[in-house]
Amino acid sequence: MSTTPEHVTVIGLGNLGRALAETFLRHGHPTTVWNRDANKADALVAAGAKAAATAEEAIAAGDLVIVALLDSTVARRVLAGAAGAVAGRALVNVTSGGPEDARELAAWADEHGARYLHGAVYAVPQTIGTAGSSISYSGEETVHRRWQPLLDLLGRGTFLGRDAGLASGYDVAILAGMYGMIGGFLHATAMAAAAGVRATELTPMLLSWLTDSFPALSTFAEEIDSGGFSGGESSLAMNQAGLATIIRASRELGVPVGTLAPVKDLIDRQIDDGHGAASLSRAVESFRSAA
Template identity: 40%
Template sequence: MNDNTDTPVTVLGLGLMGRALAGAFLKAGHPTTVWNRTPSKADQLVAEGARLAPTVGDALRAGSLTVVCLTDYQAVHELLGAADSELGGTMVVNLTSGDSTQARDTARWAEQRGARYLDGAIMAIPSTIGTVEAVILHSGPRADFETHEATLGALGTVDYLGADPGLASLYDVAGLAMMWSVLNAWLQGTALVRTAGVDAATYAPFARRIAAAVAEWLPGYAEQIDNGSFPAEVSALETDVRAMAHLVEESEAVGVNAELPKLIKAMADRAIAAGHGGEQYPVLIEEFSKPTEG
């Protein structure tokens, strides 16, 4: 790593997250330049020692590292495109939310204009930025990440995923899939036990233990997926589907929405119809890997 706390940084975009990013750099001792379309959003940061750049071009010239956090990738292109003559030699770390195609396209777009480019995703809320709880994902050229890793570390726990600039966005949405799936499963269970007068707070510790136990299965299940082999070491899918049917029946019997368990069972039924009933649950990756019909 070649960075230290003397490294000057620039932050473009001062929404709630952008202000948190700039504040973390300041707290870590980095000379910090900021720019925002509405300059007044920089007032508190300026009071804390940041410099407000009058133009985007001036902001880009001020930092060895430019962190961009805007509303979307179109805004990134519009902002940096207006100053494309200034991009030569600039190190851009784009922490704007978007999809993997936008990330790869923007990487090419930036590199064509002479910039170095890393794409990133923030797996955190603004209040945790600057702490180990904030996980910031990065993808793009490894050498660029390693050069600036220490500076980026001011923002939280930084993870490098690989050279493909779309990986950070892919991990971001994959993480959302995990989050919503766990929460929805918990809500389904909570709705069920509430019909017997059990409140959510009473059920939550049990649900947490179940979620933690299931998480322990993931490395072994991942090995099966990567090997393309799904021996029923614990339970066969045809056994699991009977339990799914029980979940559907119980939900309907007590008047709880059964859409989620019906969806899960429908996918398992398709896998069994395709001849996978004697294999273990991860064989459903074949169903999840298919595009949605219709």
């Protein structure tokens, strides 16, 4: 890395943006910040940052521009308002959004002479800049390669490929899995409570069971990619029966089945099409047929 501190701009000073700016400041990089609510910059200014009056001024001040705003709509609006300053800049957008949002912003950046890299952050703000933070990137590889030393200050970085939408594609899929897990956990604790079991008593046993079950996901992934759903010990028919029992028990305990019924519906569709003996992973085909 160059011994000369390089100028960085952070657009957006929510919890994530503040943590990013604090990390660059901690490592001695001149950092310009901007936020619609200027008061959010006060603590960073006290720590050595420079607050810009406008997003355009902030972008013009940094060679590396990190965008960490509320959502992709806000990011597009802010960048469009500062379009005159983005030419020649490296824009690294870590704002949450879908793959198409990232691709649209990448195309916009290219039209305006900027180089675009999209990032998906896997960290809570307080872990930014530590080994507990990781960020996946996709988009212009030259941007990642040029600025990797600074980006690596924020957390363990992984470059996924040149399609700007890849990082978001991974991100929203991973988060969907996470929220599905949390939904299942909340349902489990509600059922347990109705049966007189405390959540803290249930959770160690649940974690043990899930940990033992996780290797099956790799097997399912291979089946999904290959399209080979035959055989296996966990058939659709077996899981249909198991889910029916759990749903019945949930209702008897007075717990709504909103997290379980959709899963059973996916299985039911495949069995109705004659695939009861196939692996549970074939339920993914119900998503595809519904698209």
